[in-house]
Amino acid sequence: xxxxxxVPAGWPAGEEEARAVQDELRARVVVGEVGPEVxxxxxxxxxxxxxxxxxxxxxxxxxxxxxxxxxxxEATAVGRIxxxxxxxxxxxxxxxxxxxALDALPGDPGLVVCDGYGLAHPRRFGLASHLGVLTGLPxxxxxxxxxxxxxxxxxxxxxxxxxxxAAGGEEVGRALRTRAGVKPVFVSVGHRVSLERACxxxxxxTPRFRLPETTRRADSLCRRALQEATIGQ
DNA sequence: GCGACAG
DNA sequence: ATCTTGTCGC
Numbered sequence: 001x002x003x004x005x006x007v008p009a010g011w012p013a014g015e016e017e018a019r020a021v022q023d024e025l026r027a028r029v030v031v032g033e034v035g036p037e038v039x040x041x042x043x044x045x046x047x048x049x050x051x052x053x054x055x056x057x058x059x060x061x062x063x064x065x066x067x068x069x070x071x072x073x074e075a076t077a078v079g080r081i082x083x084x085x086x087x088x089x090x091x092x093x094x095x096x097x098x099x100x101a102l103d104a105l106p107g108d109p110g111l112v113v114c115d116g117y118g119l120a121h122p123r124r125f126g127l128a129s130h131l132g133v134l135t136g137l138p139x140x141x142x143x144x145x146x147x148x149x150x151x152x153x154x155x156x157x158x159x160x161x162x163x164x165x166a167a168g169g170e171e172v173g174r175a176l177r178t179r180a181g182v183k184p185v186f187v188s189v190g191h192r193v194s195l196e197r198a199c200x201x202x203x204x205x206t207p208r209f210r211l212p213e214t215t216r217r218a219d220s221l222c223r224r225a226l227q228e229a230t231i232g233q
Numbered sequence: 234g235c236g237a238c239a240g
Numbered sequence: 241a242t243c244t245t246g247t248c249g250c
Contacts (some may be wrong), residue, residue, distance in 0.1 A: 048240075050241055085241070087238040093241095094240075116239045126239070147239050186239085 045214025132191020
């Protein structure tokens with residue numbers, strides 16, 4: 001199912017306003033819960049693809065059975081680009097369309113896995129935290145790059161990890177090796193999930209590839225949907 | 234002030 | 241993110 005969305009009323013128009021929204025919403029993040037059990041229920045991946053030329057953004061949400069990793073549902077949404085890409089303000093670019101894709105899903109998404117960061121963010125309120133607060137769903141962030149943070153190389157074996165550190169030494173996430181000898185992914189807490197559990201979910205979602213099946217499925221779906229939404233336009 | 238910087 | 245073919249390797 002595909003739905004179409006515009007930019008929400010009252011959406012921040014500038015960077016200062018957007019940062020103020022983050023500072024405001026940050027207080028609503030729940031960090032005290034362990035989170036859903038690994039391998040139980042459903043896990044949903046969300047991702048977004050852009051065509052800046054045509055001002056089009058497509059989001060995909062793909063629901064997997066947490067035990068088998070089989071796809072049990074999927075949805076896409078097409079929207080207008082609601083914000084430029086600014087490091088630290090990614091959520092304002094992706095969230096409206098991602099919310100529409102999640103809304104189009106039948107049933108409960110379960111744990112939501114985001115392509116980006118949660119707590120590991122300049123103001124400790126990245127995409128995964130933001131999406132969690134707006135939906136109430138448990139969320140985690142799994143990013144492909146360390147952003148502005150530092151880390152020591154984890155051990156070679158799959159499952160090895162090392163702290164992802166902010167300037168000042170605060171642990172904001174983990175560099176997690178999901179494939180032996182391959183560049184780690186960067187896991188951080190979004191909403192209602194502990195870092196420990198977030199890493200366990202990430203490992204359960206990477207039986208074969210570096211990136212979680214959730215983000216791989218969502219990535220390919222939103223790219224396909226962008227092509228289709230863009231043909232002839 | 235300059236550079237770096239999730240997607 | 242996106243521009244982009246073949247190619248090396250399991």
